[in-house]
Amino acid sequence: MKKVIYALILPLMVVSGLAFANREFKNEPSKKSASKPLSAAAMKAERERWETTPEGIRYKKWEASPEGKKVLAGAANIGKYISTFTDMEAVVTSLSLPPGSQLGFGVMARINGDDYILSFGTEKSDKNFLSFKSEFQSLHSLKVNDKIIIRSHSVLHAPKYSYPIISGDYVERDSKILYKRAPRKDGC
Structure with missing residues:
Protein backbone atom coordinates (compact mmCIF):
# COMPACT_ATOMS: atom_id res chain seq x y z
CA MET A 1 0.00 0.00 0.00
CA LYS A 2 2.84 2.40 0.87
CA LYS A 3 4.50 1.67 -2.47
CA VAL A 4 1.30 2.57 -4.34
CA ILE A 5 0.95 5.84 -2.45
CA TYR A 6 4.62 6.70 -3.09
CA ALA A 7 4.16 5.78 -6.75
CA LEU A 8 1.24 8.22 -7.01
CA ILE A 9 2.81 11.04 -4.99
CA LEU A 10 6.19 11.00 -6.75
CA PRO A 11 4.83 11.88 -10.25
CA LEU A 12 2.55 14.48 -8.67
CA MET A 13 5.56 16.14 -7.01
CA VAL A 14 7.56 16.10 -10.24
CA VAL A 15 4.73 17.64 -12.25
CA SER A 16 4.01 20.32 -9.63
CA GLY A 17 7.73 21.11 -9.40
CA LEU A 18 7.92 21.62 -13.16
CA ALA A 19 4.81 23.79 -13.15
CA PHE A 20 6.21 25.91 -10.31
CA ALA A 21 9.54 26.27 -12.12
CA ASN A 22 7.80 27.48 -15.30
CA ARG A 23 5.82 30.00 -13.26
CA GLU A 24 9.00 31.49 -11.84
CA PHE A 25 10.44 32.01 -15.31
CA LYS A 26 7.32 33.76 -16.49
CA ASN A 27 7.40 36.21 -13.58
CA GLU A 28 11.03 37.23 -14.17
CA PRO A 29 11.43 40.67 -15.70
CA SER A 30 12.08 40.67 -19.40
CA LYS A 31 15.70 40.93 -20.42
CA LYS A 32 14.74 43.11 -23.39
CA SER A 33 15.52 46.78 -22.95
CA ALA A 34 12.63 49.20 -23.10
CA SER A 35 12.54 51.13 -26.36
CA LYS A 36 13.70 54.68 -25.93
CA PRO A 37 11.95 57.57 -27.63
CA LEU A 38 13.60 58.55 -30.88
CA SER A 39 15.65 61.73 -31.01
CA ALA A 40 14.68 64.51 -33.41
CA LEU A 72 -4.66 70.39 -45.51
CA ALA A 73 -5.93 74.00 -45.73
CA GLY A 74 -9.24 72.93 -44.18
CA ALA A 75 -7.40 71.23 -41.32
CA ALA A 76 -5.26 74.35 -40.80
CA ASN A 77 -8.37 76.57 -40.70
CA ILE A 78 -9.60 74.95 -37.52
CA GLY A 79 -6.19 74.36 -35.96
CA LYS A 80 -6.60 77.14 -33.37
CA TYR A 81 -9.92 75.66 -32.19
CA ILE A 82 -8.40 72.19 -31.94
CA SER A 83 -5.32 73.29 -30.02
CA THR A 84 -7.38 75.24 -27.48
CA PHE A 85 -10.36 72.81 -27.40
CA THR A 86 -12.81 75.68 -27.95
CA ASP A 87 -16.28 75.78 -29.50
CA MET A 88 -16.72 75.54 -33.27
CA GLU A 89 -20.08 76.36 -34.81
CA ALA A 90 -21.05 73.81 -37.43
CA VAL A 91 -24.00 72.91 -39.62
CA VAL A 92 -24.81 69.26 -40.31
CA THR A 93 -24.70 68.72 -44.09
CA SER A 94 -25.14 64.94 -44.29
CA LEU A 95 -26.09 62.18 -41.87
CA SER A 96 -23.83 59.65 -43.58
CA LEU A 97 -20.13 59.53 -44.28
CA PRO A 98 -18.65 59.33 -47.79
CA PRO A 99 -19.05 55.93 -49.50
CA GLY A 100 -16.35 53.45 -48.55
CA SER A 101 -15.33 55.23 -45.37
CA GLN A 102 -14.28 53.05 -42.46
CA LEU A 103 -14.45 55.59 -39.67
CA GLY A 104 -17.42 54.18 -37.79
CA PHE A 105 -20.31 56.46 -36.86
CA GLY A 106 -20.13 60.05 -38.04
CA VAL A 107 -21.76 62.91 -39.91
CA MET A 108 -20.64 65.53 -42.39
CA ALA A 109 -20.49 69.10 -41.09
CA ARG A 110 -19.64 72.54 -42.49
CA ILE A 111 -17.52 74.91 -40.43
CA ASN A 112 -16.72 78.40 -41.77
CA GLY A 113 -17.57 77.33 -45.34
CA ASP A 114 -15.42 74.16 -45.35
CA ASP A 115 -16.79 70.62 -45.19
CA TYR A 116 -15.47 68.14 -42.60
CA ILE A 117 -16.05 64.56 -41.56
CA LEU A 118 -17.13 64.55 -37.92
CA SER A 119 -16.21 61.05 -36.74
CA PHE A 120 -17.05 59.48 -33.40
CA GLY A 121 -15.61 55.99 -33.88
CA THR A 122 -17.19 52.58 -33.90
CA GLU A 123 -20.61 52.26 -32.35
CA LYS A 124 -20.69 49.96 -29.33
CA SER A 125 -23.93 48.84 -27.79
CA ASP A 126 -24.67 48.80 -24.08
CA LYS A 127 -23.01 46.00 -22.06
CA ASN A 128 -26.39 44.35 -21.52
CA PHE A 129 -26.98 42.39 -24.72
CA LEU A 130 -30.75 42.76 -24.33
CA SER A 131 -30.46 46.54 -24.43
CA PHE A 132 -29.75 48.07 -27.84
CA LYS A 133 -28.77 51.53 -26.57
CA SER A 134 -25.57 52.93 -27.99
CA GLU A 135 -23.35 55.68 -26.68
CA PHE A 136 -24.25 57.71 -29.79
CA GLN A 137 -28.02 57.35 -29.36
CA SER A 138 -28.61 61.07 -28.83
CA LEU A 139 -26.53 61.87 -31.94
CA HIS A 140 -28.97 59.87 -34.05
CA SER A 141 -31.49 62.68 -33.45
CA LEU A 142 -29.41 65.07 -35.60
CA LYS A 143 -30.94 66.28 -38.85
CA VAL A 144 -29.50 67.95 -41.93
CA ASN A 145 -29.11 71.73 -41.40
CA ASP A 146 -29.01 71.39 -37.59
CA LYS A 147 -26.68 73.97 -36.04
CA ILE A 148 -24.35 72.36 -33.53
CA ILE A 149 -21.40 73.33 -31.38
CA ILE A 150 -18.49 70.89 -31.46
CA ARG A 151 -15.17 70.59 -29.68
CA SER A 152 -12.33 68.31 -30.59
CA HIS A 153 -8.79 67.46 -29.58
CA SER A 154 -7.68 66.34 -33.04
CA VAL A 155 -8.10 66.79 -36.77
CA LEU A 156 -6.69 64.20 -39.15
CA HIS A 157 -6.28 63.82 -42.87
CA ALA A 158 -5.75 60.87 -45.16
CA PRO A 159 -5.39 60.57 -48.94
CA LYS A 160 -8.38 58.22 -48.97
CA TYR A 161 -10.75 61.00 -47.83
CA SER A 162 -11.55 64.27 -49.59
CA TYR A 163 -12.25 66.04 -46.29
CA PRO A 164 -10.38 66.63 -43.03
CA ILE A 165 -11.53 64.28 -40.27
CA ILE A 166 -12.49 65.82 -36.92
CA SER A 167 -12.62 63.51 -33.94
CA GLY A 168 -15.91 64.30 -32.20
CA ASP A 169 -15.24 64.80 -28.49
CA TYR A 170 -18.17 67.09 -27.61
CA VAL A 171 -21.41 67.98 -29.43
CA GLU A 172 -24.07 70.43 -28.30
CA ARG A 173 -27.34 71.49 -29.95
CA ASP A 174 -29.62 74.23 -28.62
CA SER A 175 -27.55 74.45 -25.39
CA LYS A 176 -28.12 70.74 -24.75
CA ILE A 177 -25.17 68.35 -24.68
CA LEU A 178 -25.77 65.52 -27.14
CA TYR A 179 -22.41 63.79 -26.75
CA LYS A 180 -19.36 64.06 -24.56
CA ARG A 181 -16.55 61.54 -24.99
CA ALA A 182 -15.69 59.76 -21.73
CA PRO A 183 -12.08 60.25 -20.62
CA ARG A 184 -9.75 57.34 -21.25
CA LYS A 185 -9.20 54.97 -18.38
CA ASP A 186 -5.46 54.57 -18.97
CA GLY A 187 -4.82 58.26 -18.33
CA CYS A 188 -3.53 59.14 -21.79
Whole structure:
Protein backbone atom coordinates (compact mmCIF):
# COMPACT_ATOMS: atom_id res chain seq x y z
CA MET A 1 0.00 0.00 0.00
CA LYS A 2 2.84 2.40 0.87
CA LYS A 3 4.50 1.67 -2.47
CA VAL A 4 1.30 2.57 -4.34
CA ILE A 5 0.95 5.84 -2.45
CA TYR A 6 4.62 6.70 -3.09
CA ALA A 7 4.16 5.78 -6.75
CA LEU A 8 1.24 8.22 -7.01
CA ILE A 9 2.81 11.04 -4.99
CA LEU A 10 6.19 11.00 -6.75
CA PRO A 11 4.83 11.88 -10.25
CA LEU A 12 2.55 14.48 -8.67
CA MET A 13 5.56 16.14 -7.01
CA VAL A 14 7.56 16.10 -10.24
CA VAL A 15 4.73 17.64 -12.25
CA SER A 16 4.01 20.32 -9.63
CA GLY A 17 7.73 21.11 -9.40
CA LEU A 18 7.92 21.62 -13.16
CA ALA A 19 4.81 23.79 -13.15
CA PHE A 20 6.21 25.91 -10.31
CA ALA A 21 9.54 26.27 -12.12
CA ASN A 22 7.80 27.48 -15.30
CA ARG A 23 5.82 30.00 -13.26
CA GLU A 24 9.00 31.49 -11.84
CA PHE A 25 10.44 32.01 -15.31
CA LYS A 26 7.32 33.76 -16.49
CA ASN A 27 7.40 36.21 -13.58
CA GLU A 28 11.03 37.23 -14.17
CA PRO A 29 11.43 40.67 -15.70
CA SER A 30 12.08 40.67 -19.40
CA LYS A 31 15.70 40.93 -20.42
CA LYS A 32 14.74 43.11 -23.39
CA SER A 33 15.52 46.78 -22.95
CA ALA A 34 12.63 49.20 -23.10
CA SER A 35 12.54 51.13 -26.36
CA LYS A 36 13.70 54.68 -25.93
CA PRO A 37 11.95 57.57 -27.63
CA LEU A 38 13.60 58.55 -30.88
CA SER A 39 15.65 61.73 -31.01
CA ALA A 40 14.68 64.51 -33.41
CA ALA A 41 17.45 63.51 -35.81
CA ALA A 42 16.39 59.86 -35.72
CA MET A 43 12.75 60.82 -36.33
CA LYS A 44 13.79 62.97 -39.29
CA ALA A 45 15.87 60.12 -40.73
CA GLU A 46 12.97 57.67 -40.28
CA ARG A 47 10.57 60.10 -41.96
CA GLU A 48 12.97 60.54 -44.91
CA ARG A 49 13.30 56.76 -45.20
CA TRP A 50 9.50 56.41 -45.20
CA GLU A 51 9.13 59.09 -47.89
CA THR A 52 11.12 56.89 -50.28
CA THR A 53 8.70 53.97 -49.84
CA PRO A 54 5.77 53.59 -52.30
CA GLU A 55 3.31 54.73 -49.58
CA GLY A 56 5.42 57.79 -48.84
CA ILE A 57 5.71 58.70 -52.51
CA ARG A 58 1.92 58.39 -52.96
CA TYR A 59 1.34 60.54 -49.86
CA LYS A 60 3.72 63.26 -51.09
CA LYS A 61 1.94 63.30 -54.49
CA TRP A 62 -1.44 63.59 -52.76
CA GLU A 63 -0.11 66.35 -50.50
CA ALA A 64 0.98 68.38 -53.56
CA SER A 65 -2.28 67.76 -55.47
CA PRO A 66 -5.11 70.34 -55.43
CA GLU A 67 -7.29 67.94 -53.43
CA GLY A 68 -4.55 67.38 -50.84
CA LYS A 69 -3.89 71.11 -50.53
CA LYS A 70 -7.63 71.71 -50.00
CA VAL A 71 -7.80 69.08 -47.24
CA LEU A 72 -4.66 70.39 -45.51
CA ALA A 73 -5.93 74.00 -45.73
CA GLY A 74 -9.24 72.93 -44.18
CA ALA A 75 -7.40 71.23 -41.32
CA ALA A 76 -5.26 74.35 -40.80
CA ASN A 77 -8.37 76.57 -40.70
CA ILE A 78 -9.60 74.95 -37.52
CA GLY A 79 -6.19 74.36 -35.96
CA LYS A 80 -6.60 77.14 -33.37
CA TYR A 81 -9.92 75.66 -32.19
CA ILE A 82 -8.40 72.19 -31.94
CA SER A 83 -5.32 73.29 -30.02
CA THR A 84 -7.38 75.24 -27.48
CA PHE A 85 -10.36 72.81 -27.40
CA THR A 86 -12.81 75.68 -27.95
CA ASP A 87 -16.28 75.78 -29.50
CA MET A 88 -16.72 75.54 -33.27
CA GLU A 89 -20.08 76.36 -34.81
CA ALA A 90 -21.05 73.81 -37.43
CA VAL A 91 -24.00 72.91 -39.62
CA VAL A 92 -24.81 69.26 -40.31
CA THR A 93 -24.70 68.72 -44.09
CA SER A 94 -25.14 64.94 -44.29
CA LEU A 95 -26.09 62.18 -41.87
CA SER A 96 -23.83 59.65 -43.58
CA LEU A 97 -20.13 59.53 -44.28
CA PRO A 98 -18.65 59.33 -47.79
CA PRO A 99 -19.05 55.93 -49.50
CA GLY A 100 -16.35 53.45 -48.55
CA SER A 101 -15.33 55.23 -45.37
CA GLN A 102 -14.28 53.05 -42.46
CA LEU A 103 -14.45 55.59 -39.67
CA GLY A 104 -17.42 54.18 -37.79
CA PHE A 105 -20.31 56.46 -36.86
CA GLY A 106 -20.13 60.05 -38.04
CA VAL A 107 -21.76 62.91 -39.91
CA MET A 108 -20.64 65.53 -42.39
CA ALA A 109 -20.49 69.10 -41.09
CA ARG A 110 -19.64 72.54 -42.49
CA ILE A 111 -17.52 74.91 -40.43
CA ASN A 112 -16.72 78.40 -41.77
CA GLY A 113 -17.57 77.33 -45.34
CA ASP A 114 -15.42 74.16 -45.35
CA ASP A 115 -16.79 70.62 -45.19
CA TYR A 116 -15.47 68.14 -42.60
CA ILE A 117 -16.05 64.56 -41.56
CA LEU A 118 -17.13 64.55 -37.92
CA SER A 119 -16.21 61.05 -36.74
CA PHE A 120 -17.05 59.48 -33.40
CA GLY A 121 -15.61 55.99 -33.88
CA THR A 122 -17.19 52.58 -33.90
CA GLU A 123 -20.61 52.26 -32.35
CA LYS A 124 -20.69 49.96 -29.33
CA SER A 125 -23.93 48.84 -27.79
CA ASP A 126 -24.67 48.80 -24.08
CA LYS A 127 -23.01 46.00 -22.06
CA ASN A 128 -26.39 44.35 -21.52
CA PHE A 129 -26.98 42.39 -24.72
CA LEU A 130 -30.75 42.76 -24.33
CA SER A 131 -30.46 46.54 -24.43
CA PHE A 132 -29.75 48.07 -27.84
CA LYS A 133 -28.77 51.53 -26.57
CA SER A 134 -25.57 52.93 -27.99
CA GLU A 135 -23.35 55.68 -26.68
CA PHE A 136 -24.25 57.71 -29.79
CA GLN A 137 -28.02 57.35 -29.36
CA SER A 138 -28.61 61.07 -28.83
CA LEU A 139 -26.53 61.87 -31.94
CA HIS A 140 -28.97 59.87 -34.05
CA SER A 141 -31.49 62.68 -33.45
CA LEU A 142 -29.41 65.07 -35.60
CA LYS A 143 -30.94 66.28 -38.85
CA VAL A 144 -29.50 67.95 -41.93
CA ASN A 145 -29.11 71.73 -41.40
CA ASP A 146 -29.01 71.39 -37.59
CA LYS A 147 -26.68 73.97 -36.04
CA ILE A 148 -24.35 72.36 -33.53
CA ILE A 149 -21.40 73.33 -31.38
CA ILE A 150 -18.49 70.89 -31.46
CA ARG A 151 -15.17 70.59 -29.68
CA SER A 152 -12.33 68.31 -30.59
CA HIS A 153 -8.79 67.46 -29.58
CA SER A 154 -7.68 66.34 -33.04
CA VAL A 155 -8.10 66.79 -36.77
CA LEU A 156 -6.69 64.20 -39.15
CA HIS A 157 -6.28 63.82 -42.87
CA ALA A 158 -5.75 60.87 -45.16
CA PRO A 159 -5.39 60.57 -48.94
CA LYS A 160 -8.38 58.22 -48.97
CA TYR A 161 -10.75 61.00 -47.83
CA SER A 162 -11.55 64.27 -49.59
CA TYR A 163 -12.25 66.04 -46.29
CA PRO A 164 -10.38 66.63 -43.03
CA ILE A 165 -11.53 64.28 -40.27
CA ILE A 166 -12.49 65.82 -36.92
CA SER A 167 -12.62 63.51 -33.94
CA GLY A 168 -15.91 64.30 -32.20
CA ASP A 169 -15.24 64.80 -28.49
CA TYR A 170 -18.17 67.09 -27.61
CA VAL A 171 -21.41 67.98 -29.43
CA GLU A 172 -24.07 70.43 -28.30
CA ARG A 173 -27.34 71.49 -29.95
CA ASP A 174 -29.62 74.23 -28.62
CA SER A 175 -27.55 74.45 -25.39
CA LYS A 176 -28.12 70.74 -24.75
CA ILE A 177 -25.17 68.35 -24.68
CA LEU A 178 -25.77 65.52 -27.14
CA TYR A 179 -22.41 63.79 -26.75
CA LYS A 180 -19.36 64.06 -24.56
CA ARG A 181 -16.55 61.54 -24.99
CA ALA A 182 -15.69 59.76 -21.73
CA PRO A 183 -12.08 60.25 -20.62
CA ARG A 184 -9.75 57.34 -21.25
CA LYS A 185 -9.20 54.97 -18.38
CA ASP A 186 -5.46 54.57 -18.97
CA GLY A 187 -4.82 58.26 -18.33
CA CYS A 188 -3.53 59.14 -21.79
